[in-house]
Amino acid sequence: MFLAALFLGRPDVAALGAPFAAFLVLALLLSRAPRLAVTLSLGEERTVEGHHVAAELDLTGEGTLHEVELALALPHGVELDEGSERMIVRIPAGGPLVIPLELVPWRWGAFRLGALAVRVRDRFGLIAYDAHVAGDLTLRAYPRPERLRALVNPLETQPFAGNRVARVRGEGIEFADLRPFVAGDRVRRVNWRVSARRRELYVNEQHPERNSDVVLFLDSFAEVRRERESTLDLAVRAAASLAHEYLERRDRVGVVGFGGVVQWLLPGTGRAQDYRIADALITSEVTLSYALKDVDVLPQRTLPPQALVVALSPLLDERSMRALADLRARGFDLAVVDVSPLPFVKLPPGSPDALALRLWPLWREALRFGYERLGVPVVEWKEGDPLAQAIEEVTAFRRYGRRAFA
């Protein structure tokens, strides 16, 4: 503009460029490099998915910061209850600006929070300073628990005390049988009514109360996802609920995450084990892997003898299906909850895959039938159905179905 004014000899043309030059000079003169401290704090570090977590964003600047643009980098699974992840605020001199936030982890998981991008503009918006803040907070959102009144009862119990009535006879409360008195029997176990009728001493036998070992086998080879839900999400919720309920009944519970990455947690009991399992489950994810894996990759102690193995699988990957058959062949008491991927698949009308989608349920039914012939109860659990229903179906199969296939 100025050069044009010089060439044309028209000072009025220079006047067009003068405001821009003046603005530039003014803005550069008044601009200072900002100093800003940003801290995100969480009201709680552990929560249940779907629950609100209060958080605060503390911004402390040196002098007045006229325009601070913040972009919170929230991980997949966490969102703000209200407002936007991007905000533009002004930080007054002399005091921190505290922005209250309401975070909602809509999915279980361990989330790294606190990462954000900051852009500070000068008072005229001419110069911008960018910075990235790395996240160093972890929010653990545990799966929503589902109350289960009944559980799949293990066929065998372990020698430790628990809440299950063992099949064997010994010291306990539950009446089992009568037998003639032998030397060494305690007098308090004598059944006097029967002894009087039979004219010889008879003693009562009881079933002892024992615990059992339960291994939750989580198939994480593959999942079917639809927006915010996936088969793995459901499986982890079910695993957490089952683990909690079995631990409440004083059983020893372990977890095996069988997938691209194999994880395991040795069976244990008590509240601490409940937390350990929850912490292990929320790190579950589907990792793509083409490696052939079978149950031999698991340490022996993860699968104790006579343990009940409850598998939660969408039955999508050949490797997990083979592993389940292998477990059954090794004599484990196995029950499979088939986390059905069918509700997650929606085809547009007229899709050429429609025929395949109609054949898929038939193929899956044949697959379940194959397991049932091995004596393994396989129940289909669909999104929205209560887990208790699936558990009840397993129990019913174990009560009646096994006989039908025998």
Added chain:
Amino acid sequence: VLGVGLAGYPLQGADRAAPVLLLVAAVALVAAVVSLVWTPLPGIVLAALAVEFVLRELDAHVLGWHTVLYAAGLLLLCELIAWADTLRSRALVAPDVVGRRAGNMLLGVLAGGGAAGLAVAAGSIESPNAFVAGVAGAAAVAALVGVVWSLGRRHA
């Protein structure tokens, strides 16, 4: 509205250059609309409007205070386009940020208008020697660029 006003002003009283001015005004308006709805093109808007004004100035002289208003309007338009781009994101903007930014923008426009007035006033000084006037103008431009450069270097 401001863009339409700035594009339309040079057309008033234009004689021979009217068709060209109309074309340039149309380019400026299209660029302004694109800036508001898609991506900021303040450079094109500014260049087109400045060219339009220069053509009008060459065609028929524009009054000094009109030039000052036009120059301040150009700055305001470019700033508004830049600001609109900042606010285009789904960011939540605090009300005091908007108020302060508007105030600062007004301050900048007033300072810009003052500078334009000074330039117009300086241009009205009659110099007997065209060479001296040219050298003085070039020195003023070089000095201005130098100030901006040195301030910019300080922030780089």
